[in-house]
Amino acid sequence: MSTTPTREVARRVLASEFNDASYTFKESDDERAPVYLLLPTGAAANRVFVVGTLTETEDVGSDSEYWRGRVVDPTGTFFVYAGQYQPEAAGVLRELEPPAYVAVTGKPRTYETDDGTVNVSIRPEAITVVDEAVRDRWVVEAAERTLDRLATFDDETNEYARMAREQYDPDPATYRQVVITALEDVEDAEAVAPVE
């Protein structure tokens, strides 16, 4: 394989699955090696691209600004945190008036709470306002990518699926249902959309 550091792909994952993830790992001992979040359907995510409705923003910082945004898709909520090291993204969360459709590219981050549960969130690289068509396209795309992962989940050569089984013991049927929920949401919205 190529030894050149290549840009990590932005995985498409629905909120419900994203929030079920908690296990992170590296593929080499190098201190600067990329960190991956293991998705329950068997994929490694160093970066994600999500689109949803920004429903709330709040400055949860104590000394300096630290903005939290809730970005909702048909299956759940992504938590997005931006502070002084993500000035552009923090600026967007400060200025935006929810609700608004937003596209977020960013890195998954995990955080263990005092009671031992692991919370997963996104540290944004970019947040932009988009329209409903982009949001619908993303939901369908994320659903399709999830199905792709489910389709190869039982392949013997699927190393990440093996890891997912060890770490999460997921029921693939759950995520198939998540996909159906997401798609029905888009389909229903289209069914009631006014005819132009």
Added chain:
Amino acid sequence: MSELRTQAEEVREQFSEHLELDVDDVERRLRTLVEDYKVPLDEARRSVVNHYLDEAGIGRESLASGANDAVALADIDAPDRWVDVTAKVVELWEPRSDSIDQVGLLGDASGTLKFTKWAKSDLPTLDEGGVYRLGNVVTDEYEGRFSVKLNRTTTIEALDEDLEVGDNEVDVEGALVDIQSGSGLIKRCPMEDCTRVLQNGRCAEHGEVEGEFDLRIKGVLDDGLEVYEVLFDKAGTESLTGITIEEAKEMAMDALDTTVVADEMRDLVLGRYYRVSGPTFNRYVLADDVEEITAAPDPAAVLIKARSM
């Protein structure tokens, strides 16, 4: 004929002096690897060939010239592979070192690729415009770019034919997830044949110069599976963002800062879906044509798939 079938027939041909292979059997082996186990075709063929080598009890060198995979230039995507190519010498460049006898660009229908011929390999000279069958060249990679190297064992056969050279045209789509630094309103060196982008008013070659404004975007399209680095020139940037170079200059003038242009462009295009087509150059797709994807997606088709799983 399917690609698998073609490859299977080539494998049978390779072994014709050693084994009576059933082409269906070869194809089935290839298909299992490629379709069930997602092995790249060239790797699958290598593995299948190894299987038959074992069966025949012979070494790889016993196979005739077909022992390497004959590959299209655009399919070369890994270093240190021994391959055969049939290609035209599109350009010869000036070697920068005495250790290099010839260096330049090879082309075939699939695209173009750099080649290097070492002085110590003592090989016949290639002519610009000539078409050759090059046996046993080795692939190499540098910073994500591939090339082939001719070596002592390479066979060169001049062919009396012309070859149509493709331009590596690709068609990609995805969400625009990043606009990299060096995008927006930039200044280029005005010296003849120098188009370097100025850094703080300085050209790396010509020093302090009065730059000429230009627009460009180095963007990243991402479809969730692959990443494509896309270069938009002035026309491409104007078409992508709807901001003309005149408007960009005005924005920069008002703000007394050129970076406002890239910021505005980020707001306009990041997170949206685009389809881009154009030739590839090194690791970039040069956007000749760009179009925002606005058509409503079809959840019904994916729903059917989901419910039938």
